[in-house]
Amino acid sequence: MITGSNPLDPPRFILRWFTRFVEMDICGHATLASAHVLFSNGLVGSSDIVEFATQAGILIAKSVPEKGSFLVELSLPEILTCEYNSNDVSMFSKALSGATIFDIKGTTTDSTVVLPSWDSVTGLQPIRDDILKCPGKMLVVTAAAPPGSAYDFISRVFGPKIGVDESPVCGSAHCALAHYWSLKMNKCDFVAYAASPRSGTLKIHYDKEKQRVLLTGEAVTVMKGSVLV
Template sequence: MAKKPVKYYVVDAFTDSAFKGNPAAVCLLEEDKNDYWFQSVAAEFNISETCYLTSIHGTSIPRFGLRWFTPVSEVNLCGHATLAAAQTLFSTGLVDNNVIEFVTLSGILTAKKIPASNVTSAQNDEAKDTFYIELDFPADPIAESNSDDTSLISEALNGASIIDIKRTKNGDDLLVVVSSGKNVTEVEPQLDVIGKIAGRGVIVTGIAPSESGFDFYSRYFCPKFGINEDPVCGSAHCSLATYWSKKLGKCDLNAYQASARGGAINIHLDEQKQRVFLRGKAITVMEGCILV
């Protein structure tokens, strides 16, 4: 029997401009596939994340199974691909609701469609009919780093002006604070050295320039998972929100990921519930079918 083609969309997340932000492939499944197929398709797309949606019936709120794969591995949590999945479902009319639930390896995550007028952002909204998507994610606590690799970290960031090093508890990333947002943009990562550092990846962050309208800048490097630099990493902001909220003394933050593609995230931290609400836009840039 011939295999049914799998519909997919490629969505640029945390941006309202095509070919900016972070691209994710969203695949809509109507029948079961095995993990080998998932990983092979993700390797074929060869972008930071490919995700797979499976409809779950019989719930009052639209619910979907959601899995995320980098070109080399499945991951437990991905912000930008979740945003891309929600954008696909909202914009194509596949759901007739303003809230979607995703069943994931990190539990049930929700995505909510909210009008742009309800969001305070560093970026101006020109179109009145545009909307943001709000993701409800678990906060990632910050811990002291026990790493003895300070010199290795400095080498990995090519001598960047490091002022603090922390570790994220859930993501097992190093969070490296540098002297300024400008320093973040100037970092020249030595990926082979980053690959030798214990943990998953390295988040580099610094206070944003006062004239930028943002609170902080960041970049994220994760060569161990086949992502040399993730253009805009939603899950990294679950720890960045925890760090900068305490540092700046506020729960509402505007963040900019200063990769070559760049992207903006509006953040609210609910410290009591230990939840991070990530708000961003997304734009669908292509669609097609997987034939095998």
């Protein structure tokens, strides 16, 4: 924990993220879990806000009351998507078992592939060895939800290069997806579905002026332990 000079400032902690292979620049899933542990165990006193000093800057987590428990709202930096600077889409289609590619975007670290339908994302059978050949640390696959759905878009995230074959619910990917779908749908508030085997729902607000993405989700403590020193 970092002790600030102003006692009214929110508690601030240093936070880093590691997979089996690499250190990550940003990770929403683990940030939400860290905030949940701090809030649920009273480690930040009465404060409903905690800040994390990270390689991606200051990330902010807020405890939001919800039916006798609480949700965690994360304020993360936006990740801009840009045009994929190659005409070679065959490697992506091959990695996704011949899936039809609707669009491809890039970020500074990842590739985002847009498929034509919700079902094409849920039914996807990725080929791990071919994903390793695609550019970017992670391959994000997404599609718009069908009309009348409770969701706005769906996604799955594959990262064998970083030691995560499929991310359960990837918060950092949604920092880029919020930017992409905001441009496509001309809106800033979304409900997204992460369709991994350990699926999840995210509420998203994209603040264009502040260049922040607010992700709200729930965490559950499933294990506790003690370390004796």
